[in-house]
Amino acid sequence: AQSVTQLGSHVSVSEGALVLLRCNYSSSVPPYLFWYVQYPNQGLQLLLKYTSAATLVKGINGFEAEFKKSETSFHLTKPSAHMSDAAEYFCASDRGSTLGRLYFGRGTQLTVWP
Amino acid sequence: GAVVSQHPSWVICKSGTSVKIECRSLDFQATTMFWYRQFPKQSLMLMATSNEGSKATYEQGVEKDKFLINHASLTLSTLTVTSAHPEDSSFYICSARDWGGSSYEQYFGPGTRLTVT
DSSP: OOOEEEEOSEEEEETTSOEEEEEEEOOSSOOOEEEEEEOTTOOEEEEEEEOSSOSEEEOGGGOEEEEETTTTEEEEEESSOOGGGOEEEEEEEOTTOSSOOOEEOOOEEEEEEO | OOOEEEEOSEEEEOTTOOEEEEEEESSSOOSEEEEEEEOTTSOEEEEEEEETTSOOEEOTTOOTTTEEEEEEETTEEEEEEOSOOGGGOEEEEEEEEOTTSOTTOEEEOOOEEEEEO
């Protein structure tokens, strides 16, 4: 069963522009949600996570995401894109389980134009 | 921060041979580790959950006899791809959960690129 859906496999923005990467989740139990970034041929780095403490989550590198239960969304944003933000971004869910397994979306490739 | 290493970082093997990939938590104990597979330009697919001292739990559709997982210590899990074939070529990534810290923090290894010729 699909746990998270990332809308848009590719997003392109100009340097300095707003970054918006979309993620919707599907879970009967409120899940914990994560955003990870992956640079070519590397593992994943955690950007931020939602663990029900606060709906607006701030992460590293100026990224933040807002958990909206009514929209079942957890979109990732950054006010001003930087060239170094170009990478693959993955949204992940634990499906509401405490076992630690993560289920990833298909990923969104972010391109930043100078 | 917690560090997870993988060895080797890349490996090329001939069809029919077996390959072992190691995943180590360097500065924390990980009773649970996870193995993922990633095809080019695709997402990570959870293969199995590795628990120290017990049998791994495999996700549906993953051949447990093909992908042998051993978690012999609190800092080491291994994935052995047996009788590898070209379709097993992929990027394999492990992660480890640090129960001593945030219970919802997973740390990912840098990945292992497997190419089967």
